[in-house]
Amino acid sequence: MKKPTPNESNAFNAFVERFDSFSEGEGPLEGLTFAAKDCLDLAGRAPGCGLPSDADLPAPASDAAIIRMLQAAGAHLLGMTQMTALAYEPSGTNAALGRPVNPLNSAYVCGGSSSGSAVAVAAGAVDFAIGTDTGGSVRIPAHCCGISAWKPSFGLIPVEGVMPLAPSLDVVGFLAPEAADFVPLIPVLIPSGAREMRFRSIAFALDVAAEAPHAAEALESVLKAARHTGFTCHDTEALPLIRDCDPPVMTLMQGEAYRAHAARIASGSLDPVMAKRLGKGAEVSESDLAAARAALTALSGETLDAVFGPDDILLLPVMPCETPRVALCDPGSPEFSARALYALSAFTRFANGLGLPVVTLATGKDSHEMPIGLQLVARPGRDADLIRAAATIERALDLPTLRPLIRRAMS
Numbered sequence: 001m002k003k004p005t006p007n008e009s010n011a012f013n014a015f016v017e018r019f020d021s022f023s024e025g026e027g028p029l030e031g032l033t034f035a036a037k038d039c040l041d042l043a044g045r046a047p048g049c050g051l052p053s054d055a056d057l058p059a060p061a062s063d064a065a066i067i068r069m070l071q072a073a074g075a076h077l078l079g080m081t082q083m084t085a086l087a088y089e090p091s092g093t094n095a096a097l098g099r100p101v102n103p104l105n106s107a108y109v110c111g112g113s114s115s116g117s118a119v120a121v122a123a124g125a126v127d128f129a130i131g132t133d134t135g136g137s138v139r140i141p142a143h144c145c146g147i148s149a150w151k152p153s154f155g156l157i158p159v160e161g162v163m164p165l166a167p168s169l170d171v172v173g174f175l176a177p178e179a180a181d182f183v184p185l186i187p188v189l190i191p192s193g194a195r196e197m198r199f200r201s202i203a204f205a206l207d208v209a210a211e212a213p214h215a216a217e218a219l220e221s222v223l224k225a226a227r228h229t230g231f232t233c234h235d236t237e238a239l240p241l242i243r244d245c246d247p248p249v250m251t252l253m254q255g256e257a258y259r260a261h262a263a264r265i266a267s268g269s270l271d272p273v274m275a276k277r278l279g280k281g282a283e284v285s286e287s288d289l290a291a292a293r294a295a296l297t298a299l300s301g302e303t304l305d306a307v308f309g310p311d312d313i314l315l316l317p318v319m320p321c322e323t324p325r326v327a328l329c330d331p332g333s334p335e336f337s338a339r340a341l342y343a344l345s346a347f348t349r350f351a352n353g354l355g356l357p358v359v360t361l362a363t364g365k366d367s368h369e370m371p372i373g374l375q376l377v378a379r380p381g382r383d384a385d386l387i388r389a390a391a392t393i394e395r396a397l398d399l400p401t402l403r404p405l406i407r408r409a410m411s
Contacts, residue, residue, distance in 0.1 A: 011123055011125065012100055012101040012102075012103050012119045012120075012123050013082060013098060013099070013100045013101055013116070013119075014035075014081055014082060014100050014116040014117075014119040014120040014123060014125060015035065015079040015080065015081055015082065015116060015120065015125075016038050016048050016079075016080050016081065016082055016097070016116070017038075017045075017079055017080045018078060018079035019077065019078055019079050025071050025072060025073070025074045025075070026074050027072065027073040027074035027188075028073050028074065028184060028187055028188060029070060029073040029074045029075035029184060029185075029188060030073075030074030030075075031074070031076075032074070032075045032076070032127045032128065032184070033075070033076045033077075033078045033126045033127050034070060034075050034076070034077060034078065034126050034127060034128050034129055034130065035077070035078055035079045035080065035081045035116070035117055035120045035121075035125070035126045035129040035130070036064070036066075036067055036077060036079075036080055036081065036117075036129070036130040037080070037081050037083050037087075037114050037116070037117050037129070037130055037131050037132055038050065038080040038081060038082065038083050038116070039083060039086075039087055039132060039162060039163035040063075040064040040066070040067060040080075040130060040161060040162050040163075041060035041062065041063055041064045041067075041161035041162070042060070042063055042064070042067065042077075042080065043060060043061060043062050043063050044059055044060075044061075045059055045060075045080075046058060046059040046060075047060075047080075047163060048080070048083075048097075049083070049085070049086055049087070049163050050082070050083040050084050050085040050086060050087065050094055050096075050097065050113070051085055051086070051096065051269075051270075052096045052097070052269075060161065062161065063161060064160065064161030064162055065158040065159075065160040065161055066130060066157055066158060066161075066162070066172050067130070067161070069158075069188060069189065070130075070188070073188040078125070078126050079120070079125075079126075081100075081114075081115075081116030081117045081119075081120055081129060082094065082097060082098075082099075082100045082115055082116030082119075083112070083113050083114060083115060083116060083117075084112040084113040084115060085270070085271060085274045086163070086165060086257075086261055086264075086274065086278070087112075087113040087114075087132055087134065087137060087163065087165050088113065088165060088257060088274065088277060088278065089112050089113055089274075089277075089341075090111065090112050090113065090135070090136060090137065090140050090341065090344040090345050091109040091111065091112050091140075091324070091326075091329035091330075091341060091344060092109050092110040092111055092112040092113075092115035092141065092144075092329075093109070093112070093326075093329055093330050093331070094115075095271045095273065095274075095331075095332070096271060099115065099326070100115045100116045100118075100119040101119065102119065102122075102144060102145060102323075103119060103122045103123045103145065104122070104145065104146055104369075104370060104371065105368075105369070105370060106326075107325055107326060108144065108323045108324065108325055108326065108368070108370055109144055109323060109324055109325070109326055109328075109329050110122075110141055110144050110145055111140040111141030111142070111143060111144035111145065111323075111344070112137060112140065112141060113131075113132070113134075113137040114129075114131025114132060114133070114137045114138050114141050114173065114175065115141055117129035117130060117131040117138070117141070117175050118131070118138070118141030118142060118144070118145045118147060118149075118175050119141075119145060121145070121147050121175045121176060121177060122145035122146060122147050122177075127176070127177075127181065128174055128175060128176040128181055128182075128185075129174070129175045129176075130172060130173075130174060131149075131172075131173045131174065131175055132162060132163075132165070132170060132171065132172055132173060133149075133151045133170075133171050133172075133173040133352065134165045134166050134169045134170050134171075134253060134352060135169065135249065135253060135345045135348060135349040135352050136318075136344070136345040136348030136349060136352075137173070138150070138151055138173035138174065138175055139151055139173075139318050139348050139358060139360050139373065139375065140318065140319065140344050140345060140348065141175070142175055142318070142360045142362070142373055143318040143319055143323065143360065143362075143371065143372065143373030144323045144370070144371070144373075145371070146362045146370075146371030146373075147175055147176065147177055147178075147362055148175070148176055148177065148178050148179045148181070148182070148359065148360055148361060148362060148390075148394075149173060149174065149175050149358070149359070149360045149373075150173060150174045150175075150176075150179075150182045150185075150357075150358070150359050150360075150383075150387065151171060151173045151351060151352075151357065151358040151359075152171050152172070152173065152174075152189075152357055152383055153171075153355055153356065153357040153380040153381055153382075153383055154169075154171055154352075154355030154380065155171075155355070156171075156189075156190070156357075156381075156383060157171060157172040157189060158172070159171070159172060164256075164260045165253075165256070165257050165260060166252055166253045166255075166256035166257050166260070167256055167260075168252045168256060168289075168293060169249065169252055169253060169256075169352040169353065171352070178362075178391075178394060179359050179360075179361055179387065179390035179391045179394045180391040180394060180395070182359065182387045182390075182391075183387060183388065183391055185387075186383075186384050186387060186388075190383055190384045192384075198311075198385050199231070199311060199312070199313050199378070199382075199385055199386070199389040200230065200231055200232065200311070201231060201232050201233070201234070201309070201311060201312045201313070202223065202226045202231050202232070202233040202234070202312065202313050202315050203234060203235075203236040203307065203308035203309070203312040203313065203314045203315065204219070204223060204233055204234065204235050204236065204315050204316075205236055205237070205238035205239075205307075205314060205315060205316035206235040206236065206237065207237045207238065207239040208238050208239055208242065208316040208317065208347060209316065209317065211239070211320050212317040212319070212320045212321070212347075214321070214322045214366050214367065214372065215317040215372050215374065217364060218317075218363040218364040218372040218374055219315065219317070219363075219374060221363055221364065221397060221398075222315060222361065222363055222374055222393060222397065223315070225393050225394075225396035225397045225398075226315075226393050226396075228396045229392050229393060229395075229396045231313075231393075236307055236308055236314070237307070238307050238308075238314060238316060240303075241299065241303055241304065241307050241350060242346075242347065242349075242350045244295075244299055244303070245296065245299055245349065245350035245353040245354065246346075246349060246350070247292075247295075248291075248292035248293070248295040248296050248299075248353060249292075249296070249349045249350065249352060249353040250349070251284055251288055251289065251291075251292040252289060252292045252293070252296075252353070253281075253349075254280045254281035254284055255281045255284030255285075255288060255289050255292075256281070256289070257278055257281055258278055258279065258280070258281025258282055258284065259281070261278055262278075262282075264278075265278055265279060273331050296353045296354060299353075299354065300354050300355075304354060308377075310379050313376050313377065313378055313386065313389060314375075314376070314377040314378075315374065315375070315376060315377075316347060316374070316375050316377070317347055317372070317373070317374055317375065318347060318348065318360055318372075318373035318374060318375050319343070319344055319346070319347060319348075319373070320343055320346050320347055321340070321343055321344075322366040322367065322368060322370060322372075323366065323368070323370040323371070324340055324344075328340045328341075329341050329344075347375070348375070351375075351377055354380075355380045356377050356378065356379065356380060357377070357378050357379075357380065357381075357382060357383040357386050358375050358376065358377050358378075358386075359375075359376045359386050359387055359390040360373045360374060360375050360376070361373065361374050361376065361390060361393070361394055361397070363397060376389065376390050376393075
């Protein structure tokens with residue numbers, strides 16, 4: 001295999017480095033292009049991890065496992081994408097490297113932490129992209145950029161060669177223009193995956209929807225499409241589960257992130273805002289971490305069963321709010337709101353805590369003509385079924401495409 005050749009083209013600041021197409025593999029993904037978040041290893045190239053170029057990270061000897069899998073199936077790696085520092089910020093803001101620009105409207109955040117991967121897909125630079133997701137980091141940018149995300153079940157995709165943030169929560173995730181674009185990945189990444197969609201019931205999180213009035217029409221459109229394709233739909237309550245998951249998830253995220261990156265904090269090389277954010281985990285003890293894991297294990301039993309069953313798909317919004325303006329999420333802006341930043345992942349973190357697979361759909365526009373993302377959530381190990389179900393519902397949706405908006409933005 002040839003070494004990648006740098007390519008300087010970089011619309012919307014999506015890439016930290018672009019390559020000329022260099023993979024010569026053949027297979028089921030032949031002809032498809034992808035980008036990878038810059039916290040994945042590429043042999044001989046030090047990952048940037050969203051840090052300044054003088055961070056002096058070591059160059060790995062081999063590619064990340066997921067990159068090897070995709071290239072072996074014939075996909076072409078076109079570049080490494082921007083990300084927030086250490087994948088620990090949900091809006092896309094990066095004080096050192098600048099933020100990728102949302103192709104739909106530059107005044108609004110693109111979402112993070114897999115910011116560049118989402119922008120590269122939304123701008124049409126690649127067919128799909130690799131991200132990571134510890135608390136919503138592929139789903140939030142998919143919502144903001146009007147594309148789809150797949151957060152796999154915990155442990156399904158190997159994390160070898162991927163920078164850790166919180167290993168109890170981390171997954172490798174994917175972004176693509178539509179949910180149907182994940183279907184070709186099934187035989188490559190889930191060899192035992194179902195060939196047919198077997199879900200037939202939607203559990204609609206009515207109480208969560210009440211907290212997100214901006215998504216009401218989008219949710220109704222998905223329910224209508226689901227019924228049209230043969231799903232039965234019933235209401236459920238998911239807010240108690242989401243809220244009960246949050247304390248142990250935050251304990252794990254803060255405690256494990258601090259342990260993963262304590263040396264960088266001690267070196268003084270991090271941006272002060274990031275150092276403070278990571279430093280919150282210093283007070284989390286090993287017993288706190290053990291208690292958090294036990295709490296999430298308990299919630300994954302009868303409490304989860306009461307929300308949606310093994311053969312249900314849970315439907316809820318990605319975010320409790322519309323896509324925010326850049327200034328609202330920029331700590332350097334007088335308009336900055338820590339509460340607004342925290343809210344971006346309010347409806348996504350629970351899925352990481354419980355190891356649940358999620359596929360998001362871009363399903364309409366908010367009051368500022370920005371896209372709205374919805375989550376379809378299943379039980380662990382049902383990824384292939386979930387992808388096919390999402391694609392089935394997506395085909396039945398009567399929604400205007402966002403691609404013309406992106407093309408106008410690029411012209």
